[in-house]
Amino acid sequence: MATIFERFEMTIKSKPIFNMLTGIEIDIYLEEQGLKSEDTYDNAAATLNKIEKAALQALEDIANNPDLMKDYKVDTESYSNFHTNLRKRIDQLRNRVNSFSINKNTGNSSSFLFYK
Numbered sequence: 001m002a003t004i005f006e007r008f009e010m011t012i013k014s015k016p017i018f019n020m021l022t023g024i025e026i027d028i029y030l031e032e033q034g035l036k037s038e039d040t041y042d043n044a045a046a047t048l049n050k051i052e053k054a055a056l057q058a059l060e061d062i063a064n065n066p067d068l069m070k071d072y073k074v075d076t077e078s079y080s081n082f083h084t085n086l087r088k089r090i091d092q093l094r095n096r097v098n099s100f101s102i103n104k105n106t107g108n109s110s111s112f113l114f115y116k
Contacts, residue, residue: 005037
């Protein structure tokens with residue numbers, strides 16, 4: 001079984017970006033969502049949504065660092081357009097988080113509309 005930490009790493013989807021975060025930073029992002037990195041990932045939609053919110057916050061914090069707006073070369077791999085690709089990932093995660101919130105709100109609606 002995977003841990004919350006491992007699922008968070010999968011959500012980031014980029015080893016170079018993930019490596020920019022310290023273990024303490026990751027723990028803080030997860031704790032802000034009520035999660036602990038060492039807990040077992042339970043595959044629940046609500047847990048995944050919290051992990052995605054934590055990852056979104058981490059990526060936004062990285063994107064707000066102007067020193068990172070450049071191309072990178074790690075070992076033999078080159079990462080061009082780093083900031084552009086980071087923004088795309090942020091947009092993807094933001095859309096997933098927002099769609100979960102919309103689905104959650106509309107799925108539990110108990111309001112009725114009456115027309116005359």
